[in-house]
Amino acid sequence: MNWDWEAVRDFMPQFWDGLLVTLQALVLGSLISFALGLVWTLLMRTPSRWVRWPVGVFTEFVRNTPLLVQLFFLFYVLPEWGLTFSALTTGVFAIGLHYSTYTMQVYRAGIEAVPAGQWEAATALSLPTVRTWQVVILPQAVRRVVPALGNYVISMLKDTPLLMAITVLDMLGQARLFSQEHFRFTEPLTVIGVAFILVSYLASVLLRTLERRLVR
Amino acid sequence: MTSGLWELVLTGTWTTIQLLVLSALLAAVVSFVVGVARTHRLWIVRFAAGFYTEVFRGTSALVMIFWVFFVLPPAFGWQLVPLWAGTLALGLTYGAYGSEIVRGALNSVDPAQREGGIALSFTPWQRMRLILLPQAVPEMIPPFSNLLVELLKGTALVSIMGMGDLAFSGNLVRLALQESAEIYTYVLLIYFVIAFLLTRLMRGLEQRLKAGVAR
Numbered sequence: 001m002n003w004d005w006e007a008v009r010d011f012m013p014q015f016w017d018g019l020l021v022t023l024q025a026l027v028l029g030s031l032i033s034f035a036l037g038l039v040w041t042l043l044m045r046t047p048s049r050w051v052r053w054p055v056g057v058f059t060e061f062v063r064n065t066p067l068l069v070q071l072f073f074l075f076y077v078l079p080e081w082g083l084t085f086s087a088l089t090t091g092v093f094a095i096g097l098h099y100s101t102y103t104m105q106v107y108r109a110g111i112e113a114v115p116a117g118q119w120e121a122a123t124a125l126s127l128p129t130v131r132t133w134q135v136v137i138l139p140q141a142v143r144r145v146v147p148a149l150g151n152y153v154i155s156m157l158k159d160t161p162l163l164m165a166i167t168v169l170d171m172l173g174q175a176r177l178f179s180q181e182h183f184r185f186t187e188p189l190t191v192i193g194v195a196f197i198l199v200s201y202l203a204s205v206l207l208r209t210l211e212r213r214l215v216r
Numbered sequence: 217m218t219s220g221l222w223e224l225v226l227t228g229t230w231t232t233i234q235l236l237v238l239s240a241l242l243a244a245v246v247s248f249v250v251g252v253a254r255t256h257r258l259w260i261v262r263f264a265a266g267f268y269t270e271v272f273r274g275t276s277a278l279v280m281i282f283w284v285f286f287v288l289p290p291a292f293g294w295q296l297v298p299l300w301a302g303t304l305a306l307g308l309t310y311g312a313y314g315s316e317i318v319r320g321a322l323n324s325v326d327p328a329q330r331e332g333g334i335a336l337s338f339t340p341w342q343r344m345r346l347i348l349l350p351q352a353v354p355e356m357i358p359p360f361s362n363l364l365v366e367l368l369k370g371t372a373l374v375s376i377m378g379m380g381d382l383a384f385s386g387n388l389v390r391l392a393l394q395e396s397a398e399i400y401t402y403v404l405l406i407y408f409v410i411a412f413l414l415t416r417l418m419r420g421l422e423q424r425l426k427a428g429v430a431r
Contacts, residue, residue, distance in 0.1 A: 064365055064411035065404045066372035069383050073404065076396035158276040165376050172279060185286035193283060197274035 007187040011178050015191060018174030022199075025092050025160045025170060030153050032096025037103030041111065042133075044104070063101040068162050070094050075166040091163035095156060102152050110145035111137060146214050150207035154200050171195060217398070221389050225399075228385030229406055235299060235371045235381060236410075239306035240364060246311025251318025252344065265315070272312035278373050281305040285377050302374040310367045317359045321352040354425040361418035365411045372407075382406060 043055045062070070071094045078085065085093075114137055122132040161172035169177065175188035253265035272280070284305040289295045296304065325348050333343035375384035386403040390396045 061404070061408055064369075065407045066369040066383065068369075068372040068375070069386065069400060069403050069407065072383070072387065072390075073396070073400040076390060077400060080395070080397060161276050161278040162373070164278075172276075172282065176282070179286065186291055189279065189283050189287050193275050193279050196276050196279055197271060200274045 002186075004184065004187060007182065007184045008191060010182070011175070011188045011191060014174040014178055015171065015188075015195070018169060018171035018192070019195065019199075021088065021163075021168065021173075022157070022160050022170045025088065025095065025163055025168070026153070026157050028092045029095035029099065029156055029160070032093065033099035033103050033152070033156070034149065036096060036100035038107055040100060040104035041107040044108070045111075059101040059104060062098060067094065067098045067159055068165060070098060071162060071166050087166050087168045088163070091166055091168050095159060095163075098159075099152055099156055102155075103149060106145045106148040106152070107141065109148070110141035113144055114140050143214050147207065147211050150203075150210070153207070154203050157200055157203065158196065217389070217393070221392060224385045224388060225382070225402065225406075228380055228382040229410075231299075231380055232368075232371050232382040233410070235302055235306070235374065235379075236368055238299070238303040239310065239371070240367055242303055242307025243311040243314050243363075243367065246307060247314025247318050250311065250315035251322065254315065254319045255322050269312045269315050272309050273316075275309075277306065277309045277370050278376065280309050281373055281377060298374070298377065298379045302371070302377070302379055306367060306370055306374075310363060310370065313363055313366075314360065317356050317363065318352075320359075321355040322348055324355060325351050350428065354422060354428075357418055357422035357425065361415055361422075364414050364418065368407065368411055368414065 040055060040059055044052055046052060071091060074090050074094050075087065078090065118136055118140065119132070122136045127136065160170055163170050164173040164176065167173075171192045175192045178188045179185045250265045250268055253261050254269070256262055256265070281302065284296070284301045285298075288301075329347050329351065330343060333347045338346065371381060372383040375381050375387065378384070382403055386399050389399040393399065
């Protein structure tokens with residue numbers, strides 16, 4: 001096994017570019033998944049089964065099929081329908097959509113964990129539905145689900161290298177580019193492997209702090 | 217789509233299923249060995265198992281696959297057949313997730329059961345085999361079922377390495393037809409059907425195992 005620090009140093013500029021793209025995809029993907037997941041949960045609670053049924057089938061389908069194929073689908077099919085986005089935008093949307101089908105379950109659990117008395121009190125105070133959700137139910141539900149949402153952020157981080165498959169130059173994309181140019185595979189791949197462990201460890205530490213502040 | 221292209225998709229599906237079964241077996245072995253090791257009484261064994269879990273859960277499955285395909289061959293002189301390289305990378309990664317399930321289920325068995333085993337002077341191995349596992353295993357099935365679907369979705373990653381699985385044959389058909397909506401819809405549907413069958417299978421298994429435990 002021959003390890004070359006020189007190659008590691010040459011790889012560093014590209015590594016930082018890749019890290020930036022990875023973090024960008026992670027942050028935007030998380031935001032989309034948090035927002036969209038909440039939308040799915042609320043749609044699943046509407047009284048009409050004509051809304052619940054399609055939403056249920058769609059989210060179940062998205063959850064049980066590989067993100068990679070979904071990425072290919074969006075990346076190649078959307079342009080055929082006349083919608084052209086950059087690879088990164090498509091990738092961020094695909095990750096956000098995929099993980100929104102997980103976060104919806106988290107939100108649902110959070111909403112169900114709000115004590116029934118809170119609902120009854122809102123009814124007793126004759127709060128309108130929108131305000132009941134806005135100021136009574138959601139603030140309590142979201143607070144409870146932060147740890148679970150955070151776990152999905154970490155899973156999302158580990159799925160961002162898939163974006164490489166649709167030509168995005170994230171960490172893995174940069175590592176592959178570098179290996180093909182210099183014909184050194186060991187160093188760049190090991191560097192980004194360690195970087196993933198470090199970033200996910202930092203994220204979990206950050207999360208625990210957030211948890212302590214929110215969940216009291 | 218012509219019949220030749222369908223044949224390609226079927227071969228791809230078969231590769232995906234092979235990969236799924238092999239890596240699920242490896243992952244099951246890894247989860248039980250590592251999961252049981254995390255409840256071992258020697259701290260060094262617990263530490264080693266915990267370290268393994270953290271490393272493999274911390275890094276991305278795709279990065280792992282790249283590592284097995286590109287770093288292992290020059291570094292150690294091992295050149296693995298793609299199917300085995302994919303099995304190794306997926307089995308080790310998902311085994312790390314599975315070990316957490318095993319550890320959680322073992323810890324959730326009532327401590328009195330273990331103490332009862334000690335009082336009856338069972339050896340540690342007998343305690344594990346006759347008391348702890350029969351009660352813990354049915355509890356593991358629902359999370360394992362989810363993990364199995366995750367593993368199925370993970371198998372698509374090997375297509376990036378040029379292995380001819382379902383996602384890869386989907387790409388080939390796209391290139392052949394210059395048309396992507398139809399083929400990717402089929403591919404997604406096939407994955408969905410496999411995932412659906414897996415969850416059904418696991419539910420049946422859970423019921424059979426639960427029937428074996430006295431309540």
